[in-house]
Amino acid sequence: MEDILIISNYYPPEQGAAANRIEQLALKLHQNNYRVSVVCPLGNYPKGVLFPEYKGKFSVTENLDNITVKRIWIYPSVSKNLIVRILSVLSFSSSLFFYLLFKKTPQKVVVQSPPLLLSFISVLVLSLKKKKIILNVSDLWPLAAIELEALKKGSLSHKFSLFLERFIYKRAAVILGQSNEIITHIHSLFPNKKCFLYRNFPDHKVEEMTLKTAENQPIKLFYAGLLGIAQGVFELCQNLELKGLTIELHLFGDGAEKNEIERFISTQKEQKIVFHGMLERKALHEKLQTFDIAIVPLKTRIYGSVPSKIFEYGSLGFPILYFGGGEGETIVNEHQLGWVAKVGNYNDLNQKLTLISKLKKAEVDLMKQHIFKEAQQRFDLDNQMKELIALDVF
Incomplete structure (x- = not known):
């Protein structure tokens, strides 16, 4: 060796x-x-x-x-x-x-x-x-x-x-x-x-998709990762318009913006944002099995950066709502992994969320199956x- x-x-x-x-x-x-x-x-x-x-x-x-x-x-x-x-x-x-x-x-x-x-x-x-x-x-x-x-x-x-x-x-x-x-x-x-x-x-070694699409439930959008300046999750929470939509946002992670996010959520309960804290990776993946869509944000377009979450959650079968600009947009579009909103443009992001909220769970399930197969072949x-x-x- x-x-x-x-x-x-x-x-x-x-x-x-x-x-x-x-x-x-x-x-x-x-x-x-x-x-x-x-x-x-x-x-x-x-x-x-x-x-x-x-x-x-x-x-x-x-x-x-x-x-x-x-x-x-x-x-x-x-x-x-x-x-x-x-x-x-x-x-x-x-x-x-x-x-x-x-x-x-x-x-x-x-x-x-x-x-x-x-x-x-x-x-x-x-x-x-x-x-x-x-x-x-x-x-x-x-x-x-x-x-x-x-x-x-x-x-x-x-x-x-x-x-x-x-x-x-x-x-x-x-x-x-x-x-x-x-x-x-x-x-x-x-x-x-x-x-x-x-x-x-990623190296999940997942041969069969384990995601479960729950009927008659809101679409569960989630972010899991670092709550830092580059990701801009606090600003994301402030600018999302989830009222009237059949969407919930669930947050997992830790970082510099954690306390600000928790304070914001405590005063804006009608926004349907839930903070779960940090989970170990295996426990996180088990928790996410009944969730629907991963959001991958960056506060600004960073030249050279491609968030690994695109590959990680795509490999599990999650559709991606990408909000980071750059090469990540090309990957999401090329492999038909989900939706792209223009980085920093919250009007565009909220329009995409309105479209997503109109999806039937059967449509989400079909997207999961396509993305899982695509990721198995490409990633x-x-x-x-x-x-x-x-x-x-x-």
Whole structure:
């Protein structure tokens, strides 16, 4: 078996798309005869507090499903205070720097980006040690930060981030991009760089659709995931017009907007919005079996971003109401996965909801069956991994 290391800022039991994505990569590499190890922070996401099993520890080594997971020290925080957030990032960056510098590492290393500083630290040390660096780019930073207005264009921070971005692209032997837009952007900077598309396909191993369409019930629309600034779920709740429609919105997740969302729901009960909190992934999927449609929002169109929820919920058979712009629109339309509303246009979104509310449950059920079959054929993680291995990416 060949050794390979994955460096990531997230890994289960942390929850969310990023942790799930890296876990699936690790498991698929293991299934294809690689001996896989992962380096990540002590578990703390999304609350920014160390999980009980990691409190008081500097590092922990675990074996999870035949993956060796090395968790190293971090000062965790999700504080809105910029200085505190910087200290948190620097804490893990420092731990990671010394770990990679002094520990023996495999010849092949997958580095997750973003976070940009962590990927820079990893690429810097690994390039000095002449390792094969496989950079896995899931979002384009600092471009995404500019579009989210988290960074000011032309500022010192922006210029520094651009330096970090170009450094990691230049030093990587191979780059995996989660979207065609990511690959296009990288080729605009380094035209000859080896880049490959690596979609965030799920690995549910679901051979038969388990969704149940409940007759004589409202259409259950749901959002499940991070309640952060980029997703704009709080703004979504404020602008939806569900009165008079046979639709309920159910929310699952945690994040920076959680408290605002809960306060809003408590004062707007006629809006038919229900908050369920965070559920473990398997429990969430079981809970969702009687739900109908997944809504996938982004607050603004983010170049390069394709939410993995499109693939995850499509693979379970859920129609998608997509409200994020960009390449995600193309995927939903191309595979007939549901509806697309123009990003940021709540009039268009509410018009789509009015159309959805007029659907009969039998029509929803037929959509579920079509989408499940389409996803089974098109969103195949095993085939994608085998093709990349055949191309000598890993």
